[in-house]
Amino acid sequence: MNQELITKEPMISQEIGEEISLEQAAKMVKNHHDKMGAEASHAFSISKEEIAMILNQPGCVGITFKEAINDEGVKTLVYGGVDFKGNGILEIVTVDEMGKLDFEQGKIGIIKATGGSNVLPTKSWFQF
Numbered sequence: 001m002n003q004e005l006i007t008k009e010p011m012i013s014q015e016i017g018e019e020i021s022l023e024q025a026a027k028m029v030k031n032h033h034d035k036m037g038a039e040a041s042h043a044f045s046i047s048k049e050e051i052a053m054i055l056n057q058p059g060c061v062g063i064t065f066k067e068a069i070n071d072e073g074v075k076t077l078v079y080g081g082v083d084f085k086g087n088g089i090l091e092i093v094t095v096d097e098m099g100k101l102d103f104e105q106g107k108i109g110i111i112k113a114t115g116g117s118n119v120l121p122t123k124s125w126f127q128f
Helices: 022-036 048-055
Strands: 042-044 062-069 075-082 091-095 101-105 108-115
Touching: 042 075, 048 062, 048 075, 048 108
Parallel strands: none
Antiparallel strands: 042 108, 062 075, 075 108, 091 101
16 A cells, blocks of 8 residues: 655746845836826735635635726726636535535635825835
């Protein structure tokens, strides 16, 4: 009998993102603002609890954010978990008290934009 433990390294972990310096971040934000204008420049925030809700799903190794427009016509982001292959976690298998398999929708969230138009933060981690 094979007792070897097989572990799967996330295939997308290095492809999802990387840490950058404050200077790089500020330059990239300024580049976007300069190219797209204040109207298209938004800030998005997400809570620690929302991030944990997504990442705590079985098999979740990352979060994907997709640009969206809500019912009021305001730009926002919709987000959900991804597995080690980069597939969205759209369904989670659960087991009830009787041992019956059931399915529930994967956790999906929405972020409301802050800023935009000519509104820029007065105190910011980037300078224009």
